[in-house]
Amino acid sequence: MAETIRIPNVTLPAEGRVRRVMANGTPVALFHIGAEYYAIDARCTHVGGPLDRGMVQDGHVTCPLHGSMFDVKTGKVLRGPAARDVSAYRVHVEDTTLVLER
Numbered sequence: 084m085a086e087t088i089r090i091p092n093v094t095l096p097a098e099g100r101v102r103r104v105m106a107n108g109t110p111v112a113l114f115h116i117g118a119e120y121y122a123i124d125a126r127c128t129h130v131g132g133p134l135d136r137g138m139v140q141d142g143h144v145t146c147p148l149h150g151s152m153f154d155v156k157t158g159k160v161l162r163g164p165a166a167r168d169v170s171a172y173r174v175h176v177e178d179t180t181l182v183l184e185r
């Protein structure tokens with residue numbers, strides 16, 4: 084069954100940027116790319132690097148610690164050393180409330 088997490092009073096990232104938000108105690112990287120928002124777990128599956136501090140380019144984020152690359156839409160690993168995908172969320176914005184589903 085899908086999990087829905089509502090986060091009120093969120094400051095959304097500017098276009099092309101990423102922000103960390105907390106979803107029930109889990110850090111999530113929220114991306115704003117084009118007209119859309121995308122969210123993936125912010126902890127890199129290699130050794131926990133902060134993906135919300137990674138470089139974002141062409142819909143990919145690069146972990147600042149050892150360079151693993153993830154697709155911000157799906158959470159899939161595109162380049163190691165990470166070997167496991169990160170969780171991805173569906174994102175809705177309702178006024179100032181961020182709604183994440185996975």
Ligand code: FES
Nearest residue numbers: 127129132146149
């Ligand atoms: S912690 Fe992300 S690549 Fe190592």
